[in-house]
Amino acid sequence: MTAEIAHEARNSALPDILPELRRATPELRGTLEAHAPLAGLSFFKTGGPAQALFEPADEDDLAYFLARLDPSVPLLALGLGSNVLLRDGGVEGVVIRLGRAFQDIAVEGLSLTAGAGAPDVKLASAAAKAGVAGLSFLRGIPGSIGGALRMNAGAYGAEIKDVFLSCRGVDRAGKIHVFSNADMGFSYRHCGVANDVIFTQATFVGAPGDSEAILADMAEITKARAATQPVNTRTGGSTFKNPPGQKAWELIDRAGCRGLAVGDAQVSELHCNFLVNRGAASAADLETLGEIVRARVFETSGVNLEWEILRVGAPR
Incomplete structure (x- = not known):
């Protein structure tokens, strides 16, 4: 089994809550799926499954579902997956994805x-x-x-x-x-x-x-991103917030972290406020690398970097 398939494998540790959800929402028009793989929905291409994945038919369908959802059930809204690290153990509760x-x-x-x-x-x-x-x-x-x-x-x-x-x-x-x-x-x-x-x-x-x-301005932005950011790689975008008056990438670079790797997780050589999955990195690899970066930056500058990427779910 490849690493990517393994990350998407259904996690039997999360019980099937679909029967309960369907009983509570008999008039639901959107789609519900149990133990839905999420790695393919993440820019990092890592992470475990959702205990339940819901794609509402429209705003009214979403409101209907939420009004009848047990308040104790965890909830996560997932967009295009560009600024999120989904942990390998899966996401408990319901993940809501807004589709077409x-x-x-x-x-x-x-x-x-x-x-x-x-x-x-x-x-x-x-x-x-x-x-x-x-x-x-x-x-x-x-x-x-x-x-x-x-x-x-x-x-x-x-x-x-x-x-x-x-x-x-x-x-x-x-x-x-x-x-x-x-x-x-x-x-x-x-x-x-x-x-x-x-x-x-x-x-x-x-x-x-x-x-x-305006189109010319957008073309310049596209060009600048390609020259300075790892845009065509498995990355979640800027990893850490810029501290007041400082740039996170400069602090990371001065801490000697450019190119640092944990397994297939690596600090980008092009822009060191980006973590990249070179192919088979797990979410744990990426998060571990991020914490190493934070520790080294604190040691060298006294700055405690704050994660910009949202980390959700349970470790494997």
Whole structure:
């Protein structure tokens, strides 16, 4: 059995909760799967299965499910898997993935409304096509709109908060909320909305622009990423948050961690705030490497790096 297949193998240690979920939600329209492999849904291509995986048919279906879900059942919203490390032992409870029903993008004047499952790059492209400036930075963020909202994603001098107008989300009790920019409590790589709210849709606003100029800006972002980041590898993006007034990659580099490896997990030679899976790394390898990096940075600079990548699930 290959390492990748092993990581996706069904984990019998997590009991099948689908019968209970189906009894509680007889009118559910979305799809439910027990012991669903998750490694293929992660940019790192690692991790164990979900005890249950739910893909809602639409926002109302999601609200129906959450309103009837036992509050004691753990819940995780998973986007495109770009900023998450799924541990090898699997994810207890229900993983919710917003599929095609949450990927539509609509343009009205200078406003764009996107489903939370839409890739960031698709929103940037839609804005460029419509001649709406200000959203091209999303070309440099590999992930979905829901994840971008949750972490106030930013790149190339701009952040979600700069273009955000409002969004919709469903809380753990199944109630639908609308949030304004002020409601979101945005700060660096963070929003203040309760973690149990699953964002479903967001509206952004830009400025009048020239499509060709915006596309040229996006092309420059693409070029810059390719030159400075391991974009075509198994990586979760920036691993650690930048400490105030400092850059995480510089601290990691000064600590001598560039190229450091644990098994097939490696600190990128190109950008050392990226961890990469060279092929057969486990989630444990990647997390162990990250902790070694944190320890060495603390030893050399006294700075305690904070993980930017979300680590979820149980170790094997």
